[in-house]
Amino acid sequence: MNDQGLSSYFKFSNVDWGNMMTSTWETIWLTLVSMIVVAILGIALGLLLFESTGSNNPLVKLLKWVVSLFVNVFRSIPFIILIVLLLPITQKLVGTIIGPRAALPSLIISAAPFYARMVELAFHELDHGVIEAAESMGATRWQIIRKVLLPESLPALVSGITVTTISLIGYTAMAGAIGAGGLGNLAYQDGFQSNNNAITLVATVIIVIIVFIFQFIGDFAVKHIDKRA
Amino acid sequence: MIEFKDVTKTFETKQGTVHAVQDVNLKIEDGHIYGIVGYSGAGKSTLIRMLNGLETPTEGSVSIDDVEISALGGSKLREQRQHIGMIFQHFNLLWSRTVLQNIMFPLEIAGKSKAEAKKQAEHLADLVGLAGREQAYPSELSGGQKQRVGIARALANDPQILLSDEATSALDPQTTDEVLDLLLDINKKLNLTIVLITHEMHVIRKIADHVAVMESGKIVEQGPVLDVFKRPQQAVTKRFVNEEVTPSLTDTTAVVDQLLTKYPKGTIVQLTFHGDQAKLPIVSEVLKQYGNLDLNIIEGTIHQTQEGAIGTLYLQITGEQADIDGALAYLQKLRVETEVLNRE
Numbered sequence: 001m002n003d004q005g006l007s008s009y010f011k012f013s014n015v016d017w018g019n020m021m022t023s024t025w026e027t028i029w030l031t032l033v034s035m036i037v038v039a040i041l042g043i044a045l046g047l048l049l050f051e052s053t054g055s056n057n058p059l060v061k062l063l064k065w066v067v068s069l070f071v072n073v074f075r076s077i078p079f080i081i082l083i084v085l086l087l088p089i090t091q092k093l094v095g096t097i098i099g100p101r102a103a104l105p106s107l108i109i110s111a112a113p114f115y116a117r118m119v120e121l122a123f124h125e126l127d128h129g130v131i132e133a134a135e136s137m138g139a140t141r142w143q144i145i146r147k148v149l150l151p152e153s154l155p156a157l158v159s160g161i162t163v164t165t166i167s168l169i170g171y172t173a174m175a176g177a178i179g180a181g182g183l184g185n186l187a188y189q190d191g192f193q194s195n196n197n198a199i200t201l202v203a204t205v206i207i208v209i210i211v212f213i214f215q216f217i218g219d220f221a222v223k224h225i226d227k228r229a
Numbered sequence: 230m231i232e233f234k235d236v237t238k239t240f241e242t243k244q245g246t247v248h249a250v251q252d253v254n255l256k257i258e259d260g261h262i263y264g265i266v267g268y269s270g271a272g273k274s275t276l277i278r279m280l281n282g283l284e285t286p287t288e289g290s291v292s293i294d295d296v297e298i299s300a301l302g303g304s305k306l307r308e309q310r311q312h313i314g315m316i317f318q319h320f321n322l323l324w325s326r327t328v329l330q331n332i333m334f335p336l337e338i339a340g341k342s343k344a345e346a347k348k349q350a351e352h353l354a355d356l357v358g359l360a361g362r363e364q365a366y367p368s369e370l371s372g373g374q375k376q377r378v379g380i381a382r383a384l385a386n387d388p389q390i391l392l393s394d395e396a397t398s399a400l401d402p403q404t405t406d407e408v409l410d411l412l413l414d415i416n417k418k419l420n421l422t423i424v425l426i427t428h429e430m431h432v433i434r435k436i437a438d439h440v441a442v443m444e445s446g447k448i449v450e451q452g453p454v455l456d457v458f459k460r461p462q463q464a465v466t467k468r469f470v471n472e473e474v475t476p477s478l479t480d481t482t483a484v485v486d487q488l489l490t491k492y493p494k495g496t497i498v499q500l501t502f503h504g505d506q507a508k509l510p511i512v513s514e515v516l517k518q519y520g521n522l523d524l525n526i527i528e529g530t531i532h533q534t535q536e537g538a539i540g541t542l543y544l545q546i547t548g549e550q551a552d553i554d555g556a557l558a559y560l561q562k563l564r565v566e567t568e569v570l571n572r573e
Binding site: 127129130132133134135136137138139140143147148151152154225227228229 | 281283306307308309310311313315317319321322323324325326334335337338339366367368386392
């Protein structure tokens with residue numbers, strides 16, 4: 001019999017630790033893969049936005065419009081609705097709508113434009129004089145990107161990806177609720193639907209720990225690479 | 230040789246067309262230190278940026294050793310830029326790189342091997358007086374040290390020309406002098422042409438041999454520094470020269486006014502010396518010739534420029550009118566510029 005009192009949170013004997021481990025790895029895998037793809041896409045897109053500042057090319061204008069549309073639209077649609085909305089696209093892209101892989105497209109599509117915005121901002125905040133100095137030395141555009149823009153804005157890029165990754169962890173849990181696997185899936189199916197509060201609690205604690213770890217790594221990295229002041 | 234020919238630069242803004250530079254003609258010989266002085270907005274910054282193609286003239290041409298910079302683009306322009314060093318008011322160093330890595334930066338751009346770049350950078354750090362600080366980050370350096378890194382970086386690719394964009398404007402007076410001494414030293418050691426822009430006449434006086442004065446996009450006066458200091462023609466030039474030669478001109482005017490009131494019979498004269506005259510014992514010569522006169526020194530300054538000294542001296546002369554006239558004539562004979570001050 002399932003007792004629904006507060007003590008139910010602490011019935012750890014009901015927890016299947018093997019399942020818990022599998023789900024934890026699924027969550028970490030989902031987070032890491034989407035983080036890497038978001039970082040690469042976001043930096044590329046942010047760079048494109050930055051380099052096209054002031055351009056009158058209609059194609060560039062269209063791209064900017066699409067990116068701001070994505071940023072605004074995906075921030076206003078609740079993520080859980082977005083997943084459902086993207087189901088046909090997911091089916092086309094990864095061939096399934098169930099499991100961790102099926103969660104990737106919606107995770108990436110929702111986070112990449114947002115991170116691209118942060119990247120563009122980070123580049124704009126650089127001292128323009130430094131870019132001018134590189135130009136005066138005869139640097140090519142590519143050399144300026146590689147040797148000035150990226151290294152000089154690295155602390156902002158890292159703290160940006162940290163913030164993005166932490167919201168991705170939250171999204172993976174939501175994706176789990178509709179069958180993407182991971183801790184969210186476990187907490188919903190084995191915890192909530194089976195009236196097993198202990199599982200929900202443990203899954204929550206593990207997610208919090210994962211968030212803490214990512215935040216710690218991000219802060220540590222920023223502190224280590226930032227040589228200003 | 231650097232040559233500006235009928236250079237004009239206009240910017241289109243919402244407020245209308247702005248003439249940043251107008252009809253500038255200028256020649257700068259190799260090995261010279263050429264100063265361009267002007268108040269902010271005079272167009273000097275736009276002018277110097279044309280030398281490395283950061284700005285392009287709307288009309289006219291800019292050339293260095295008969296290569297027309299203003300007509301270059303793409304890889305040819307980038308290739309040229311590697312032979313022109315530039316230093317900036319706010320240093321523009323990469324904070325993510327150490328001193329040594331900052332100096333290596335232009336060498337990396339030029340495609341030098343890492344070992345070669347490192348060797349050259351170490352040599353340059355030494356040349357600008359940063360030995361021992363190679364591994365420091367810019368945030369750990371003082372303003373003067375940051376500009377030394379800037380100078381070393383600008384020299385990395387053995388340029389023939391060094392452009393200085395208000396390089397000492399963010400530094401305190403003592404550090405300014407140290408950096409200027411370094412630039413002078415480099416100019417002599419490497420036979421480097423230096424084009425510098427500044428709003429401080431002090432900088433011009435200290436290191437430049439030629440000067441151009443800019444106002445509203447035009448060069449209103451140019452020539453050897455000593456000539457311009459001696460005989461400023463334009464109002465703006467006089468303002469710059471006065472700022473520098475008699476920093477307390479207003480004080481002096483007040484003193485002169487007081488003395489004119491106090492000693493109505495005395496004659497107040499302003500003497501201006503150039504070059505070797507500043508070394509002669511002019512005042513005692515006058516006294517020896519006209520022993521009955523009394524001389525009272527109100528104020529005096531002497532400044533060293535690259536081509537000699539320049540000075541001013543305010544004297545109150547009292548005595549017989551005939552002796553005073555004689556003394557003034559004697560000063561004329563010594564070729565000292567003499568001006569009798571009267572109440573206006």
